[in-house]
Amino acid sequence: MVERIEKLQKLLPDDIDAAIIISSVNRRYFTGFKSSAGVLAVTKDKAIFIIDFRYIEAAKKSIVGCDVVLQNSLYGQLKDFFSENGVKNVAVESGYMTLAEHSSFQKALSSVNIYSDNRLNNLIDNLRKIKSKDELCKIRQAQDLTDEAFTHILNYIKPGISELEVALELEFYIRKKGAGTAFDFIVISGEKTSMPHGVPSEKLINRGEFVTMDYGAAIDGYCSDMTRTIAVGEVCEEQKWIYEITLKAQLKAISAIKSGVKYKEIDEIARKIIYSLGYQGKFGHGLGHSVGLEIHEMPEFNMTCCDVTEPGVVITVEPGIYLEGKFGCRIEDMVYITEKGCIDLTASEKNLIII
Ligand SMILES: [Mn+2]
Numbered sequence: 237m238v239e240r241i242e243k244l245q246k247l248l249p250d251d252i253d254a255a256i257i258i259s260s261v262n263r264r265y266f267t268g269f270k271s272s273a274g275v276l277a278v279t280k281d282k283a284i285f286i287i288d289f290r291y292i293e294a295a296k297k298s299i300v301g302c303d304v305v306l307q308n309s310l311y312g313q314l315k316d317f318f319s320e321n322g323v324k325n326v327a328v329e330s331g332y333m334t335l336a337e338h339s340s341f342q343k344a345l346s347s348v349n350i351y352s353d354n355r356l357n358n359l360i361d362n363l364r365k366i367k368s369k370d371e372l373c374k375i376r377q378a379q380d381l382t383d384e385a386f387t388h389i390l391n392y393i394k395p396g397i398s399e400l401e402v403a404l405e406l407e408f409y410i411r412k413k414g415a416g417t418a419f420d421f422i423v424i425s426g427e428k429t430s431m432p433h434g435v436p437s438e439k440l441i442n443r444g445e446f447v448t449m450d451y452g453a454a455i456d457g458y459c460s461d462m463t464r465t466i467a468v469g470e471v472c473e474e475q476k477w478i479y480e481i482t483l484k485a486q487l488k489a490i491s492a493i494k495s496g497v498k499y500k501e502i503d504e505i506a507r508k509i510i511y512s513l514g515y516q517g518k519f520g521h522g523l524g525h526s527v528g529l530e531i532h533e534m535p536e537f538n539m540t541c542c543d544v545t546e547p548g549v550v551i552t553v554e555p556g557i558y559l560e561g562k563f564g565c566r567i568e569d570m571v572y573i574t575e576k577g578c579i580d581l582t583a584s585e586k587n588l589i590i591i
Contacts, residue, residue, distance in 0.1 A: 237268045238301030240363065241283050247359050253323040254279040254348075255356050256314070256341070259332035261529050262360055264457055267299045276302065277314055279321045286313050311344035318348055325349045327356035361534040365526060366548035371458060372572060375527065375550055378415065378460035379570055379581045381453040385409045386464060386584045393591060395443050395468055399423045399436040402449070410453045418452035418459035419531045429465065430564040432521055432556060443469030446563050452531070459531045461552050462582055463568035466589040478515065478557040479565050479588045485509040485555040486567045486586075489523060493553070493571060493578040499523075499541040506555045507539065515557050524552035527570060549573045550581070 244266065248255060257263055257276040264270050266278075267285055274287035274295070283302035287295045296304045305313065318326070326348045328338065333352065342350050367375065385406050392405050403423040410417060424434035426445040434448075441447055445468055452460040465482075467475065485506035492505050503523040510519045522538025525531075527550050535543040537551050545551075551573065556566030569582035 237266055240266050241278060241301045243363060244278055244360070245280050245283075247363075248278075248280055248327070249355055251325055252327045252351060252355070253325050254318065254321070255327045257329060257360075258337065259329055261457075262329060262332065265360070265364055265529055267295075267302065269295055269299050270457060271295070274307075275310060275314070277317055278302075279323055282317075282321055284313075284317055286310060311341075315345060315347065318345070323348055325351060327351045327353075329357050329360065330354050331357040331361075364528055365534060366546065367528065367550055367572070371528065372550070374455045374458035375460060375570070375572075376581055378418070378453040378455040378458055379462065380583075381410060381413055381415050381455070382451065382460045382462050383583045384413075385451070385453070386449075386462070389449070390466070390589065390591060393441065393447060393466070393468065396440055398438050398440050399425055399428075399447075400438055402441070402447070403436040403451075406449065406451050410451075413453075416454040416457075418454045418461060422448065422450035422463075424448050425468075427561060427563065430558045430560050430562060432558060432564070432566065441468055444471070446471075446475060446565055448564070448566055450566065450568065457529045459527050459529070460581075461527050461531060461568065461570055462584065463554055463556075463566045464584055464586075464589075465565035465567065466591060468591060471588070471590060474559075475563060475565075476588065478559070478563075481510055481513050481515065482555050482557050482565050482567050483586055483588075485519075486553055486569070489553050489555065490569065490571060490578065490580060493545065493551075493573060495545050495547045495573060495575050497545050499535060499537045499543055499545060500539050502545075503537060503539045503541070506553075510555060510557060518557045518559060519555055520558065521556070524554050524568075526551050545573050547573055547575050 423436040428434045450463040489506040524537035526533040554568030558564035571578040
């Protein structure tokens with residue numbers, strides 16, 4: 237990923253000579269290589285990736301844009317690299333490095349100053365925020381598979397089947413196609429649907445219940461995220477009503493998304509609809525979040541986010557209504573923000589499905 241490393245080099249602050257990237261997600265972003273170990277060190281004109289024996293052959297074959305070096309003594313190698321390149325000030329990823337790692341690096345690399353302020357972290361978040369064509373393509377593929385799995389699961393769900401069985405069937409379908417899962421799937425039914433992040437259990441799905449499924453695939457590390465609430469057998473008037481309001485809020489919010497709007501203003505559109513129709517306080521989470529190599533990326537998409545939307549950001553739109561002890565519903569799509577609007581990447585049916 238030569239271009240990404242070059243961008244980072246150009247954007248390093250004046251008083252910083254080098255960056256150390258140790259998080260697996262950012263290593264993958266800059267090298268395109270997935271590993272559970274390794275350190276990427278980047279100066280303003282050089283980059284090395286130090287990786288242990290388990291990965292060295294594959295890393296050498298796949299990584300371009302930096303020297304791939306076999307790890308023998310990590311700190312010694314970093315020290316040499318820094319002294320050869322006159323590095324004095326080094327930035328680390330404040331959002332990912334643990335305090336223990338920070339203190340080890342500081343102790344072992346006593347000849348340089350380690351900067352753990354948020355600048356490197358913010359800089360990388362900003363790069364990752366705007367998706368390239370290639371990244372969008374992978375996110376689309378992941379969402380297409382998620383949509384396919386939805387069609388499949390509609391034929392699978394019936395009264396008497398457990399939440400766990402449904403969750404596993406979704407996961408099996410996705411993994412069989414060679415993709416990974418974006419997170420632990422949520423499949424909940426009946427009263428449990430009032431808990432936005434309820435956990436699937438052996439509870440059986442019954443007639444008259446909502447089933448909420450929040451799940452997604454990952455392709456080459458890029459995640460998709462979708463939620464659908466469906467009903468089994470029949471629904472009562474209030475179930476129908478909260479579903480309709482949620483859908484209305486979601487459609488209104490999506491139609492308001494375009495570049496140059498504050499995220500919180502879009503959140504407010506959806507929230508006002510839900511709150512004004514009798515469900516004040518029953519939509520207790522943000523409207524959405526950015527998605528990419530991680531399922532939750534920056535920026536957030538909630539009532540306090542003053543960031544302004546930009547073309548190239550992929551974001552979820554997921555309002556819900558949750559009635560404790562009764563039921564709840566959520567509808568979530570993933571959209572790609574453009575100059576004049578947004579492209580909805582999710583194709584699955586959104587009108588209430590009763591099976
Ligand atoms: Mn989500």
